[in-house]
Amino acid sequence: MERIGIEESVETKTLTKKLNIEGKLITAPMAEVTDSPFRIISKKFGAAMTFTQMVSAEGILKNNFNSLRFLTFAREERPVAVQILGNDPGIFRETVKEIVKFKPAMIDLNAGCPVTKVTSKKMGSALMSERSLFGEIVKAMSDSAGDIPISVKLRLGPNKNVINVIENAKVAVDNGAGVVSIHARTQDEEYEIEPHWEWIAKAKKEIDAQIVGNGSIFNYKDAKRMISETGCDFVMVGRGALGNPFLFSRFNKLMDSGVETEEPSIAIVKETLLEHLKLIFREYGAILGLDKAKKNIIWYFKRFDGIDFLIVNLIPLKEENDIFSLVEIHAEKLFDGFYKKSDKTLIDKKFKERIVFWLLN
Numbered sequence: 001m002e003r004i005g006i007e008e009s010v011e012t013k014t015l016t017k018k019l020n021i022e023g024k025l026i027t028a029p030m031a032e033v034t035d036s037p038f039r040i041i042s043k044k045f046g047a048a049m050t051f052t053q054m055v056s057a058e059g060i061l062k063n064n065f066n067s068l069r070f071l072t073f074a075r076e077e078r079p080v081a082v083q084i085l086g087n088d089p090g091i092f093r094e095t096v097k098e099i100v101k102f103k104p105a106m107i108d109l110n111a112g113c114p115v116t117k118v119t120s121k122k123m124g125s126a127l128m129s130e131r132s133l134f135g136e137i138v139k140a141m142s143d144s145a146g147d148i149p150i151s152v153k154l155r156l157g158p159n160k161n162v163i164n165v166i167e168n169a170k171v172a173v174d175n176g177a178g179v180v181s182i183h184a185r186t187q188d189e190e191y192e193i194e195p196h197w198e199w200i201a202k203a204k205k206e207i208d209a210q211i212v213g214n215g216s217i218f219n220y221k222d223a224k225r226m227i228s229e230t231g232c233d234f235v236m237v238g239r240g241a242l243g244n245p246f247l248f249s250r251f252n253k254l255m256d257s258g259v260e261t262e263e264p265s266i267a268i269v270k271e272t273l274l275e276h277l278k279l280i281f282r283e284y285g286a287i288l289g290l291d292k293a294k295k296n297i298i299w300y301f302k303r304f305d306g307i308d309f310l311i312v313n314l315i316p317l318k319e320e321n322d323i324f325s326l327v328e329i330h331a332e333k334l335f336d337g338f339y340k341k342s343d344k345t346l347i348d349k350k351f352k353e354r355i356v357f358w359l360l361n
């Protein structure tokens with residue numbers, strides 16, 4: 001285990017590649033969410049880099065249709081990082097050679113996913129407890145990546161009694177990773193648990209890599225606070241970016257000119273949502289686009305009154321046209337102050353707990 005860390009460090013330290021992007025905010029990889037439409041909108045509003053969702057390393061090599069679909073991105077979406085999932089260094093070595101042809105800005109190893117279906121196969125966050133294998137995978141990726149930076153996305157460790165993020169980050173760097181992303185929760189912590197940003201700060205002090213901080217950035221001021229509290233090089237935004245690309249533009253404005261901005265108006269939210277919906281239907285077509293459109297409509301409107309009425313009317317819709325009409329009608333009612341003030345605590349709680357939420361069940 002230690003051998004990998006020490007032996008390779010001499011050889012690879014000079015080879016580690018750093019991320020070269022303009023800006024500080026990165027969108028997190030999110031399964032079923034970080035697709036082409038999401039990337040285009042996030043970039044338009046100022047995200048410095050976006051991600052694919054996690055893609056099976058083996059699936060790419062086997063030309064699995066979905067894996068290739070998740071992997072690919074358009075030129076206009078660049079810079080995009082690709083995240084891969086797996087447990088076999090040999091497969092990673094070959095897969096990364098394929099991925100390099102797409103010229104992503106970075107190739108990331110998923111070593112943070114806590115879902116049992118993944119960890120039971122020694123993938124995702126299970127790799128953090130298999131340090132020798134973890135080091136071999138990072139080394140295989142680095143060997144095949146050429147000029148493209150390699151990163152790892154880690155959690156803090158299995159639980160609060162076994163925090164091993166610093167040890168794992170060191171192994172990753174010794175094996176060629178130039179970037180380390182830290183989702184500051186343990187493997188057994190749910191999303192509503194407050195993240196422990198102090199570990200991001202500790203990694204920044206102790207690890208010779210660019211550090212990406214991640215965990216509960218829900219508005220643009222949170223991002224600024226994470227940078228000042230931890231010193232991290234980049235901030236990764238997950239749930240906070242859902243239906244809220246404005247987080248990126250507001251953060252950039254704050255950093256560039258110190259200006260604090262108001263929440264975007266109903267008109268701006270509607271206009272951005274319509275643009276996002278058109279991209280969704282262009283990408284997925286009228287049938288597959290429906291559910292993705294519905295999720296996004298709820299996310300965009302969740303901070304306004306009348307969200308429960310919106311959901312009740314939205315769920316049964318089956319036609320693309322009806323989706324667009326409902327957005328217009330709902331926005332019109334919001335302009336007119338039609339809905340009575342609603343308590344947003346419940347929807348906020350469900351959003352944070354369940355991520356993809358439907359208030360009806």
Ligand SMILES: Cc1cc2nc3c(=O)[nH]c(=O)nc-3n(C[C@H](O)[C@H](O)[C@H](O)COP(=O)(O)O)c2cc1C
Pocket residue numbers: 028029030031032033053054083110112113153183214215216217236237238239240355356
């Ligand atoms: C819907 C959803 C899907 C996710 N899928 C992935 C994934 O594919 N790969 C990954 O490393 N993390 C995934 N995550 C975790 C996020 O990348 C991020 O680490 C987590 O949401 C914490 O950030 P946040 O508190 O800003 O949401 C996912 C999270 C959500 C909400």
